[in-house]
Amino acid sequence: xxxxxxxxxxxxxxxxxxxxxxxxxxxxxxxxxxxxxxxxxxxxxxxxxxxxxxxxxxxxxxxxxxxxxxxxxxxxxxxxxxxxxxxxxxxxxxxxxxxxxxxxxxxxxxxxxxxxxxxxxxxxx
Amino acid sequence: xxxxxxxxxxxxxxxxxxxxxxxxxxxxxxxxxxxxxxxxxxxxxxxxxxxxxxxxxxxxxxxxxxxxxxxxxxxxxxxxxxxxxxxxxxxxxxxxxxxxxxxxxxxxxxxxxxxxxxxxxxxxxxxxxxxxxxxxxxxxxxxxxxxxxxxxxxxxxxxxxxxxxxxxxxxxxxxxxxxxxxxxxxxxxxxxxxxxxxxxxxxxxxxxxxxxxxxxxxxxxxxxxxxxxxxxxxxxxxxxxxxxxxxxxxxxxxxxxxxxxxxxxxxxxxxxxxxxxxxxxxxxxxxxxxxxxxxxxxxxxxxxxxxxxxxxxxxxxxxxxxxxxxxxxxxxxxxxxxxxxxxxxxxxxxxxxxxxxxxxxxxxxxxxxxxxxxxxxxxxxxxxxxxxxxxxxxxxxxxxxxxxxxxxxxxxxxxxxxxxxxxxxxxxxxxxxxxxxxxxxxxxxxxxxxxxxxxxxxxxxxxxxxxxxxxxxxxxxxxxxxxxxxxxxxxxxxxxxxxxxxxxxxxxxxxxxxxxxxxxxxxxxxxxxxxxxxxxxxxxxxxxxxxxxxxxxxxx
Numbered sequence: 001x002x003x004x005x006x007x008x009x010x011x012x013x014x015x016x017x018x019x020x021x022x023x024x025x026x027x028x029x030x031x032x033x034x035x036x037x038x039x040x041x042x043x044x045x046x047x048x049x050x051x052x053x054x055x056x057x058x059x060x061x062x063x064x065x066x067x068x069x070x071x072x073x074x075x076x077x078x079x080x081x082x083x084x085x086x087x088x089x090x091x092x093x094x095x096x097x098x099x100x101x102x103x104x105x106x107x108x109x110x111x112x113x114x115x116x117x118x119x120x121x122x123x124x125x
Numbered sequence: 126x127x128x129x130x131x132x133x134x135x136x137x138x139x140x141x142x143x144x145x146x147x148x149x150x151x152x153x154x155x156x157x158x159x160x161x162x163x164x165x166x167x168x169x170x171x172x173x174x175x176x177x178x179x180x181x182x183x184x185x186x187x188x189x190x191x192x193x194x195x196x197x198x199x200x201x202x203x204x205x206x207x208x209x210x211x212x213x214x215x216x217x218x219x220x221x222x223x224x225x226x227x228x229x230x231x232x233x234x235x236x237x238x239x240x241x242x243x244x245x246x247x248x249x250x251x252x253x254x255x256x257x258x259x260x261x262x263x264x265x266x267x268x269x270x271x272x273x274x275x276x277x278x279x280x281x282x283x284x285x286x287x288x289x290x291x292x293x294x295x296x297x298x299x300x301x302x303x304x305x306x307x308x309x310x311x312x313x314x315x316x317x318x319x320x321x322x323x324x325x326x327x328x329x330x331x332x333x334x335x336x337x338x339x340x341x342x343x344x345x346x347x348x349x350x351x352x353x354x355x356x357x358x359x360x361x362x363x364x365x366x367x368x369x370x371x372x373x374x375x376x377x378x379x380x381x382x383x384x385x386x387x388x389x390x391x392x393x394x395x396x397x398x399x400x401x402x403x404x405x406x407x408x409x410x411x412x413x414x415x416x417x418x419x420x421x422x423x424x425x426x427x428x429x430x431x432x433x434x435x436x437x438x439x440x441x442x443x444x445x446x447x448x449x450x451x452x453x454x455x456x457x458x459x460x461x462x463x464x465x466x467x468x469x470x471x472x473x474x475x476x477x478x479x480x481x482x483x484x485x486x487x488x489x490x491x492x493x494x495x496x497x498x499x500x501x502x503x504x505x506x507x508x509x510x511x512x513x514x515x516x517x518x519x520x521x522x523x524x525x526x527x528x529x530x531x532x533x534x535x536x537x538x539x540x541x542x543x544x545x546x547x548x549x550x551x552x553x554x555x556x557x558x559x560x561x562x563x564x565x566x567x568x569x570x571x572x573x574x575x576x577x578x579x580x581x582x583x584x585x586x587x588x589x590x591x592x593x594x595x596x597x598x599x600x601x602x603x604x605x606x607x608x609x610x611x612x613x614x615x616x617x618x619x620x621x622x623x624x625x626x627x628x629x630x631x632x633x634x635x636x637x638x639x640x641x642x643x644x645x646x647x648x649x650x651x652x653x654x655x656x657x658x659x660x661x662x663x664x665x666x667x668x669x670x671x672x673x674x675x676x677x678x679x680x681x
Contacts, residue, residue: 020293025285032292039299046307057650069306072255076299079262083295086269087288093273094281103286 005045012038025091025101029084036080043073129173130185130200133166133208133246141239156223159235163219163242167212173205178622180629182639184252191645192252193316199252199640202626203457207249207380210461211373213608214468215242217601221472222366224597225479230275230364237274241267241370248377252640254305254312254389257381258298261346265291268374271367272359283362290355294345301338308332315640317389318633321396329396336390336400343385346378348438349405350412356435357419361427365475368431369468375438376460383445383453387630388637392448405446406535410542413439417546420553426477426486429557430470433511436550437463440513443543444526447533453627455525458620462518462612466510469605473504476598477561488557490564501562503602508554510609513547518613523547525620 012034019031047066055067095101140162148154176183183200186192200208219238221227228234244264251257269291273284306312308331309320324332341352348356356375360368382405390397416436423429441463444456478486480494494500506517513519523543530539612619629635 020289028289032289032296035293035296039296039303042300043303043306046303048307068312069303072302072306075255075259079259079295080292082266083262083288083292086266087285087292090269090273090281090284090288093276094278094285097276097281098278100282103282103289 001049001051005041005049009038009042009045012041023102023104025095025103028103029087029091032087033080033084036076036084040073040076040080043069043076045069046072127173127176127183127185127200129169129176130183130198130250131187132169133173133212134198134243134250136162136166136169137239137243137246141236141243144236144239145233152229155235156219156228159238160216160219160223162239163212163215166242166246167209167216170205170209170212173200174209176200177202177205178625180625180635182636184639184643186643186645189646191647192640192643193311193313194647195645196256197252197313197640198250199315199636200250201636202622202629203380203383204249206457206461206622206626207373207376208246210376210464211242211245211249214373214464214605215370217604218366218369218468218472220604221369221475221598221601224595224601225365225475227275227364227366227475233270234274237267237270238370240264241271243267245373245377249380252314254302254314254317254385258295258302261298261377262295264374264377265295268367268371271370272363274364274367280362283358287355287359290345294342297338297345298342301335301342304331304335304338308335313640314384314389315633315637318391318637319641321389321391321394324396326395332390332396333400336385336397337404339385339390340382340401340404343378343381344408347375347382347442348378348412348435349408349442350415350439351408353412353415353435353438357428357431360431360434360471361425365471365478368471372434372464372467372471375434376441376464379438379441379445379456379460382442383456383630386448387453388633391633402446402448405442406539409439409442409446410538411439412436413443413546414542415439417550417553420550421556423553424487426557426561427471427474429553430467430474433470433550433554434463434467436546437467437511439546440523440526440543443539444529447526447530447539449529449532450624450627450631451529451532452526453630454620454623455522455529457623457626458518458525458612458616459522461619462510462522462609465605465609465612466507466517466519469503469507469602469609470511472598472602472605473500473507476500476602477504481561488560490560497562499599501558503599503606504558504562506606507602507609508558510606512550512554514551516613518609518616521613521616 016031016034016038019027019034022028022031047069050063050065053063053065054061055065055070057064091101140158144155144158148158173183177200180202185198185200187196187198190196222234222238241264244260244262244267247260248257248264251260269284269288272287273280302312305317308324309317311317311320321332345352345355360371363371386392386401390400392398392401413436416432416434416439419432420429420436423432437459441456441459444452444459446452474486477494477500480496480500481491485491510517510519513523527540527543530536533539
């Protein structure tokens with residue numbers, strides 16, 4: 001169980017980081033999505049891994065799983081989902097207005113865009 | 126329990142919804158609502174300022190649930206200071222947005238603005254780490270919308286970078302919070318502080334990792350080198366009023382660093398010792414240096430100001446990382462000053478952009494701008510404040526920082542970087558000012574049009590100028606600048622308040638006891654017999670020391 005969860009977090013994060021380092025918008029967005037999946041699984045594990053235990057109080061039950069991480073994960077999922085939608089929309093807007101989906105590409109600047117701005121737009125981590 | 130604490134969060138949230146739903150097609154109504162909300166919030170915040178000035182700590186328990194389980198808002202001197210600063214900044218920024226017509230160049234400016242305000246205020250007021258994350262997300266989400274307000278391909282492309290960078294930051298934040306919860310079993314800041322004292326040094330790896338991750342997250346927000354990449358492009362391409370409002374967003378990062386590293390992960394604990402000062406001071410000094418070198422190296426005015434923001438954050442965090450009460454007080458003073466000064470500069474840049482030929486902000490001579498004397502004087506004042514020359518507030522702030530660094534063993538570094546970077550900033554700003562205002566002359570080659578159509582041109586231009594020059598933008602900038610003057614004149618009282626704030630931060634026991642020992646609802650579950658008692662609001666149960674009875678936490 002532990003090894004499964006741990007490797008899931010690790011693989012998702014690794015895939016996410018790899019994709020985020022790509023040059024085009026779409027893989028980068030996919031990368032952020034992967035990393036947010038990784039963190040969701042990670043948050044689950046932060047309440048300790050417990051199988052077949054209820055999160056809410058019940059009679060005749062002595063062992064519980066921690067309910068708080070589940071609430072946190074729910075919040076995190078909703079936020080990550082919303083954020084991904086936002087970045088997709090902005091990415092599509094950027095692509096449609098400049099016909100270019102590079103995250104950071106100085107050669108493809110549309111004419112008239114400022115040349116200097118591209119120099120340190122190093123948001124590509 | 127004071128209900129006023131939650132008002133600055135609730136009011137903008139409700140008003141955003143009202144603006145979207147009811148005032149969608151009524152610009153004037155939107156503007157009025159927006160301004161009125163910020164004004165009312167400022168009044169409430171000033172009331173809170175008076176209430177906490179004597180050192181009392183106001184607690185608001187949402188739903189009346191007791192602290193480590195329920196969510197709390199806490200208003201102490203530090204948070205209220207930033208709340209007041211935010212709202213005070215928001216009013217001139219809104220006036221500018223209205224006066225210059227920025228708010229109508231895209232959709233839903235005012236609704237997003239309100240949500241942004243709500244997120245920032247929430248981040249300052251919350252007493253819970255996970256809620257800090259949620260409010261960060263709220264303010265970021267609104268800032269994404271505001272940043273790409275009125276569109277344009279450059280802005281959209283930079284917007285994508287900004288969003289992706291911050292998404293990564295949010296994910297890191299969640300990893301940090303997950304680690305803290307796994308190690309300590311709580312996310313309430315005061316409760317974290319209590320449990321940190323019980324962590325033994327040999328089992329502290331997880332907590333230390335979490336603390337450093339948090340520092341990284343806040344470093345992204347505060348644009349500390351090497352996490353500052355998002356800032357210059359974002360701030361220089363964002364619409365001017367938005368960039369001016371963003372002046373407070375970097376301070377959210379600084380605030381969170383101060384809050385977490387004074388209360389939750391104090392440096393005097395053996396476990397967390399050396400986490401914060403080892404990395405933050407070199408980072409801050411480098412940030413300061415890079416920012417000011419950027420001021421000198423920038424090829425355009427808007428990027429110059431953006432780099433000045435980076436530099437000012439470096440200055441602020443240098444003072445934070447000295448980490449004495451004097452250092453924190455100096456950092457807070459500098460935060461107040463630099464927020465006002467950078468906002469004024471961003472608005473001025475927009476004025477210059479709208480009046481210069483073709484919106485050119487580069488270092489090329491252009492015809493003199495309309496109303497050049499006033500704009501130049503304002504730019505001069507703002508640049509003096511920003512570069513930290515006497516007589517304005519930047520100088521006082523820098524003096525305080527230098528003074529606070531005297532006792533630090535690394536004083537030589539701090540003084541050297543601070544003073545030389547200031548010199549570089551002065552050179553950068555004076556170059557910019559002299560090119561834009563002194564070298565201004567009408568180029569001879571482009572003269573033909575005015576000759577032929579001089580009369581009509583002057584008529585239309587004066588009409589256009591009147592429209593462009595509605596007094597509101599200049600009033601807004603004037604307000605910000607006079608605020609920096611006021612901060613200078615009343616530096617004594619302000620500094621006394623900030624000293625008290627820093628003293629409160631370095632004695633966190635009252636904060637912790639107010640948060641954790643204020644009675645509230647708790648669920649007492651005792652198996653079958655106590656089953657009906659779940660929603661029991663019995664006052665006798667409230668006073669139980671929940672720190673001992675939190676049976677839901679896992680032991681480790």
